[in-house]
Amino acid sequence: MNYKIDYKELYNTSPSGYFCSLPNGTIVDSNKKFLELTNYAREEVIGKKNFTDFLSLGGKIYFENVYTPALKLSGTIEEINFNFVKKDGTTFPVLVNSVEVKDMEGIHLFTQSAVFNISQRKKYEQELLIAKNKAKDLSNQLQEVNKELLSRAELILKQKLELEEFNQHLESKNRQLSSFAHIASHNLRAPVSNLVALKNFYNEDIGLEDKAMLFSKVELVIEHLNETLNELIESVKIQGNKDIIHDPINFDVVFDKTLAILDTQILISKAVITSNFSEAPTITYPKLYIESIVLNLLSNSLRYSAPGRIARIHFCTEVHNNEILLIAKDNGLGIDLKKHGHKLFGLNNTFHRHPDSKGVGLFMTKTQIESVGGKITVESEVNKGTTFKIILKKNRK
Amino acid sequence: MLQKLVTRNNITIQGTGSKSMFLVHGYGCDQNMWRFITPQFKEDYRIILIDLVGSGKSDENAYDYDKYSSLEGYADDIIEICDALNTKDVCFVGHSVSAMIGTLAAIKKPTLFKKLIMIGPSPRYINDSDYFGGFSQNDIDDLMETIDSNYLGWSSAMAPVIMGNAERPELAAELEQSFCQNNPEIAKHFAKVTFQGDNRIDLKKLTTDTLVIQSKEDAIASVKVGQYVHENIANSKLAIVETTGHCPHLSGPNQTIEAMKKYLI
Numbered sequence: 284m285n286y287k288i289d290y291k292e293l294y295n296t297s298p299s300g301y302f303c304s305l306p307n308g309t310i311v312d313s314n315k316k317f318l319e320l321t322n323y324a325r326e327e328v329i330g331k332k333n334f335t336d337f338l339s340l341g342g343k344i345y346f347e348n349v350y351t352p353a354l355k356l357s358g359t360i361e362e363i364n365f366n367f368v369k370k371d372g373t374t375f376p377v378l379v380n381s382v383e384v385k386d387m388e389g390i391h392l393f394t395q396s397a398v399f400n401i402s403q404r405k406k407y408e409q410e411l412l413i414a415k416n417k418a419k420d421l422s423n424q425l426q427e428v429n430k431e432l433l434s435r436a437e438l439i440l441k442q443k444l445e446l447e448e449f450n451q452h453l454e455s456k457n458r459q460l461s462s463f464a465h466i467a468s469h470n471l472r473a474p475v476s477n478l479v480a481l482k483n484f485y486n487e488d489i490g491l492e493d494k495a496m497l498f499s500k501v502e503l504v505i506e507h508l509n510e511t512l513n514e515l516i517e518s519v520k521i522q523g524n525k526d527i528i529h530d531p532i533n534f535d536v537v538f539d540k541t542l543a544i545l546d547t548q549i550l551i552s553k554a555v556i557t558s559n560f561s562e563a564p565t566i567t568y569p570k571l572y573i574e575s576i577v578l579n580l581l582s583n584s585l586r587y588s589a590p591g592r593i594a595r596i597h598f599c600t601e602v603h604n605n606e607i608l609l610i611a612k613d614n615g616l617g618i619d620l621k622k623h624g625h626k627l628f629g630l631n632n633t634f635h636r637h638p639d640s641k642g643v644g645l646f647m648t649k650t651q652i653e654s655v656g657g658k659i660t661v662e663s664e665v666n667k668g669t670t671f672k673i674i675l676k677k678n679r680k
Numbered sequence: 681m682l683q684k685l686v687t688r689n690n691i692t693i694q695g696t697g698s699k700s701m702f703l704v705h706g707y708g709c710d711q712n713m714w715r716f717i718t719p720q721f722k723e724d725y726r727i728i729l730i731d732l733v734g735s736g737k738s739d740e741n742a743y744d745y746d747k748y749s750s751l752e753g754y755a756d757d758i759i760e761i762c763d764a765l766n767t768k769d770v771c772f773v774g775h776s777v778s779a780m781i782g783t784l785a786a787i788k789k790p791t792l793f794k795k796l797i798m799i800g801p802s803p804r805y806i807n808d809s810d811y812f813g814g815f816s817q818n819d820i821d822d823l824m825e826t827i828d829s830n831y832l833g834w835s836s837a838m839a840p841v842i843m844g845n846a847e848r849p850e851l852a853a854e855l856e857q858s859f860c861q862n863n864p865e866i867a868k869h870f871a872k873v874t875f876q877g878d879n880r881i882d883l884k885k886l887t888t889d890t891l892v893i894q895s896k897e898d899a900i901a902s903v904k905v906g907q908y909v910h911e912n913i914a915n916s917k918l919a920i921v922e923t924t925g926h927c928p929h930l931s932g933p934n935q936t937i938e939a940m941k942k943y944l945i
Contacts, residue, residue, distance in 0.1 A: 306931065307924045335899060340815055341822025344875070345830075347900045347926035348708030348776070355930045356712050364829045366822075376829070408829075 300377075300398035306391050308333040320377075320400055322370040334396070337367045339374065350381075354394070358383045367398070376405040459522050467515060470630045474508040514630060518650040525654075530570040534560035534600055534609075541577045548585050554594035556581075563600040563607045566675060572651040573675075576609070579644035580671055584613035589666060607675045614668035620661070627661060682764045689730040689761060690737040695722035699769040699794075702728045702762070706776025706800070707874045710736025710862075713775065716933035720941075728765065732778070733757065734866040743866050749873060751777070755784035762792055771795040771944065775929065776802070776901065777874040779909075784879070786888045796890045797940060800926050801909050802901040803879040811880070812904050820875045827868050883912035890916040891943040893928065893936060900926040917943065 294301065300317030304310050310332050318325055321337060335343050342365050354360045359382045366374040381396040481501050485494060538558050542549065549556065566573075581596065588594035594615060601608045618627065628649040652659050657676055663669040685691060692711065701721055705713045711729040718727050731738040732754055747753035758781060762770065772793040774782040779801030786793050805813045806820060862870075890913050894906030903920065910918035919939040923932030 339822050340819035340899075341824075342826055343899045344815075344819075344823045345708075345826045347898075348706065349830075351925060352709045352713055352927055352930055355927075356709075356715070365826065405829075 300400075302328075302334075302396055302398070304334050304394045304396065306394065308335055310334065311393070317398060320369075320375070320398065321367060327370075334394075337365075339366055339368060342366055350379075354381055354383065358385075364401075376401050463515070463519065463522075466630055470511050470515070471508070474504050474511065477504045478508070511630060514646065518647065521647075521650050521654050527569045527572075527655075529567040532566050532568050532570060532573050534558075534564060534566070537574055537577055538598060540574065541581055544578060545582060545585065548582070552585050552588055552594055554585060554588060554596055556596045556598075558597065559599040563602050566600075566607055568675060569651075569655065572655065575651060576648050576673065577611075579648050580611040583644065584611065584615055584669070587669070588613065588615040609673040609675055610670065611673075612668065612670045617665040617667050617669055618661070618663040619665050620663055624661075628659070685761055685764050688733060688739045688742045689757065690739075691761065691765075692729045693726060693765075694718060694729070695725055695727040697723070697725040699725055699771065700728055700765075700767045701725040701771045701773060702730075702758075702767070702793075703773040704730060704732065704758070704775070704778040704781065705735070706774070706778050707870060710738075712736070713927065713930060714773075717929050717937060717940075720937045725771070728761075728767070730761065732781075732870075734870055735862050740863055740866070743863075745869060748870070751781050751784055751873065751877060751879065754778075754781045755788060758782065758785040759789055759792060769794050771797065773797040773799065773940075774801070775799045776926065777877075780877070780879045780882070783882050783886050787882060787885045790887055793888050795944070796886075796888045797893060797943065798890065798909065799893045799929055799936070800895060800898055800901045800906075801892060802905045803883055803909060803912075804877065805875045805900075806878075808878075811908075812902075814900065814902055814905065815875070823871060823875060824868060827864065827871055830864070880912070883909060884914075886913050887915060891939075892916060892918045893939050894918060894920045895923045895925060895928045895932075896920055897924040898926050919943070 295314045297314055297316055300314065300320045302310050302313035302317050309330065310328055311330065313325075313328055318328065321328075323332070335346055338346055345365075350360060350363055359380075361380045363379045363381075365377055365379055367377050368374050378399045378401050379396055381394050383391050384393040384395055385391050478501065481497055481504065485497050485501075489497070535558070538560070542556065577598070581598070584596045585594065588596075592614065594613065596611070596613045598612075599610050601610060618624070620627070628645050630646045649659050652673055652675070655676060658674045660672050661669060662672070690711070695718070703711070703714045703718070705711055710731045714729060718729070721727060733748065734740065734743040744753070747756075758772075770793045772782045772786070772795070774780075774797070776799070779796075779798035780803060782793070782796055782798070786796060802813065804811065805815050806817055807813050807815065892906055892910045892913075894901075894903055896903070898906075906918060906920070910916050919942070921928055921932060921935040921939050923935050925931045929936045
């Protein structure tokens with residue numbers, strides 16, 4: 284099919300603006316649309332105007348520094364956004380595509396340019412840009428708020444943990460209080476009842492000799508009561524001393540010191556005493572307590588050694604589950620735990636009628652151990668021996 | 681060290697010769713601007729071409745906004761490159777803003793260049809009391825908008841434009857070329873530094889033997905500005921070439937080469 288196409292007419296009536304310029308920018312031809320867009324008459328443009336005459340100064344810089352070199356280097360350029368200036372000085376945004384037209388030798392003859400008015404597109408672009416910036420601002424705001432929320436959440440968590448810790452502290456204090464109340468009522472009741480009975484006896488019709496005997500009994504009970512009170516007060520002090528200084532302790536050093544203190548008793552008893560603290564040679568612990576604990580346990584083992592066999596006593600440290608344990612083992616008289624187990628660590632309890640036994644030590648020892656956050660347990664078999672296991676604390680040097 | 685610089689500034693070296701010619705492009709494009717000039721000097725000079733950091737195929741990650749907020753940052757790079765290449769007897773050719781960069785480098789290290797050729801230089805673009813730079817602050821703002829709006833048209837992924845061109849067979853081997861497509865954010869920053877700068881006082885400090893090549897019709901750095909530059913550099917000559925536009929080395933390479941050769945004998 285042969286369509287009669289008048290190219291000149293097509294060119295002239297094209298919906299995009301065309302113009303043709305020399306290498307130096309002088310416009311040598313343009314179509315109707317271009318003249319319409321720029322509001323010029325043909326004779327004002329052809330041979331008279333330069334490409335750059337349609338640009339603002341800012342646009343000229345871009346033209347010289349980017350558009351021209353790029354066009355020169357690759358022969359075509361597309362989608363360059365300029366603001367074109369109309370005859371009346373107003374501007375409108377355009378996209379420009381240009382191509383170099385050359386002759387057979389590659390000499391640049393003309394530059395062909397197509398101009399598209401993008402006024403509407405530009406408005407849309409600008410709206411998009413505004414929206415984009417707004418979204419960016421919102422996003423930043425959200426990030427700020429989020430940061431704030433996170434830090435508040437952290438704060439709440441921290442406060443929750445503090446509250447929990449405080450709660451545990453209160454519970455522990457509560458336990459101490461009720462234990463104290465129990466001990467006080469239990470251990471003070473008996474001696475005071477004794478005193479009441481003795482008083483009643485004293486007020487009855489009895490002779491001087493009997494009164495003297497009664498009074499000596501009263502003295503005993505008062506002494507006992509005094510000791511009990513002292514011990515209670517001491518234990519309250521220990522429990523209240525939450526911030527006691529932890530010293531660096533070397534178990535060998537403490538043990539040797541204890542051996543020196545009990546030197547005489549050890550010689551008399553001919554006991555064989557061994558130790559092995561290699562698994563946990565050191566600990567950070569209140570010095571007074573650890574010395575008291577070791578002294579108490581060793582002296583108990585010596586006191587309650589079985590007559591008729593050589594006393595073998597062994598102290599050592601072990602590490603289990605990140606906890607440091609102190610273990611005191613002997614082959615002495617042992618304890619009937621079924622009978623006396625529940626009273627073992629109570630105040631003023633003796634379970635062997637041993638002349639030197641005071642039994643005070645274990646109550647204090649337990650108090651000291653627990654005030655630092657540890658635990659004491661005992662295993663024993665009558666006439667075989669006793670092992671005390673003390674969890675001193677979580678593994679901290 | 682040298683390899684790091686080669687990557688950073690896309691250094692290419694052509695030609696042979698005991699003397700070196702170090703050509704640096706101006707605002708807007710990259711070392712490709714020199715493609716019509718360098719063939720004429722390849723036999724006598726070792727030709728060093730670079731892309732300023734942030735332009736062309738330079739390492740974009742090396743663009744430090746603080747360092748390059750002044751032309752001194754680029755001047756330091758020039759000195760660093762000359763040191764690494766152990767250049768002697770250098771002729772520095774700087775277009776537009778790079779003429780000023782070369783000036784700053786030469787002031788910092790006076791023995792750096794034997795000769796300095798400036799093409800279309802301008803020490804300051806914005807008019808000032810009785811100084812004619814050619815532009816008002818408004819015009820520069822307008823330029824920023826144009827840079828911005830040409831960014832809007834491009835995706836931030838910046839795919840290189842494939843310029844396969846049947847009529848330019850010499851380009852066939854270089855199918856994927858991105859001429860003058862620099863990171864728009866950096867382009868904007870560089871434009872600010874270039875067009876809002878003022879290096880007039882530095883002209884007087886320059887002692888190197890200088891040639892100013894001035895295009896007869898240049899809307900960016902006019903003849904008036906070229907004359908100002910020449911008058912303020914003690915040891916300088918001025919050559920006005922019959923070309924139009926701000927890039928005579930592109931639009932009128934023969935005239936430019938002629939002016940250069942005349943000066944370099």
